[in-house]
Amino acid sequence: MVVDDCMVYGEEIFALFHLARHKRVLEIGAYKGGSTAILACAARHVCSVDTFMCDHVPGAEHQSTLAAWMKAVEPFGNCDCIVGNSQDSNVHMKLNRNWDVLFIDADHSYKGCLADLTHYVPYVVDGGVVALHDYSMQFGGVIAAAQNYFKRRPDNVEGSIAIYYLKSFENF
Numbered sequence: 754m755v756v757d758d759c760m761v762y763g764e765e766i767f768a769l770f771h772l773a774r775h776k777r778v779l780e781i782g783a784y785k786g787g788s789t790a791i792l793a794c795a796a797r798h799v800c801s802v803d804t805f806m807c808d809h810v811p812g813a814e815h816q817s818t819l820a821a822w823m824k825a826v827e828p829f830g831n832c833d834c835i836v837g838n839s840q841d842s843n844v845h846m847k848l849n850r851n852w853d854v855l856f857i858d859a860d861h862s863y864k865g866c867l868a869d870l871t872h873y874v875p876y877v878v879d880g881g882v883v884a885l886h887d888y889s890m891q892f893g894g895v896i897a898a899a900q901n902y903f904k905r906r907p908d909n910v911e912g913s914i915a916i917y918y919l920k921s922f923e924n925f
Contacts, residue, residue: 760784760787760788760858760886761787761788761791761886761914762912763912764911764912765886765911765912765913765914766791767911768884768909768911768912768914768916769788769791769792769856769884769914770791770792770794770795771795772854772856772882772884772916773791773792773793773794773795773796773799773854774795774796775795775796775797776795776796776797776853776854777796777797777798777851777852777853777854778792778796778798778799778800778852778853778854778855778856779799779800779802779848779852779854779855779856779873779876779877780792780799780800780801780802780856780858781802781803781839781855781856781857781858781859781869781873782801782802782803782839782857782858782859782860782886783801783802783803783805783818783822783834783858784803784818784822784858785818785821785822785825786801786818786821786822786823786824786825786826787825788856788858788886789801789822789825789826789832790825790826790829792854792856793826793829793831793832794829796831796854797831798831798832798833799826799829799831799832799833800832800833800834800835800848800852801822801832801833801834801835802834802835802837802839802844802848802859803818803822803834803836803839803859804836804837804838805817805818805819805822805834805836806818819834819836822834835847835848839859839860839868839869839872839873840860840865840868840869840872845872848876849876850875850876851876851878852876852877852878852881853877853878853881853882854877854881854882854883854884855873855874855876855877855881855882855883855884856884856885856886857869857870857873857883857884857885857886858885858886858887861887861892861894861895862894863893863894863897863898863901864894864898865894866885866894866895866898866899867898867901867902870883870898870899870902871902874902874919877919878919879919879920880918880919880920881919882916882917882918882919883916883917883919884914884915884916884917885899885914885915885917886913886914887913888907888910888913888914888915889913895915896915899915899917903917
């Protein structure tokens with residue numbers, strides 16, 4: 754399997770595969786489907802939320818990535834998507850609220866990442882997992898939002914993926 758422009762590398766691939774194994778995964782931010790394909794290899798079901806527009810890529814503004822995403826996930830048959838901004842209430846209304854894994858790799862600003870955490874962590878079942886990509890100094894907004902939301906350090910970090918295990922006794 755080769756996915757163009759996959760932005761997940763090395764130990765991150767193994768971490769996503771392991772987290773998704775036999776799980777229902779909600780992915781916020783999918784770009785061209787590289788991470789979606791990795792998740793789909795192991796997951797029971799993956800739902801990706803994205804605008805599928807390259808507005809964050811200089812020189813590629815307003816170009817759709819939906820066809821690339823569809824090509825990347827087509828072999829698996831266990832993926833669907835919602836086209837829209839993750840912070841739009843219309844998107845929230847289309848999703849069920851029973852996910853085992855939440856993988857966030859969308860708006861890397863503090864405000865955007867915190868909004869995604871605030872909206873989607875409640876959709877994760879007790880004992881589920883939240884993983885954030887680009888948890889690195891290059892994307893300080895992701896680190897700050899995660900630390901502000903969870904009030905603790907990640908339980909694990911694989912490459913630039915921060916992993917938080919949700920315990921049923923935690924109160925968000």
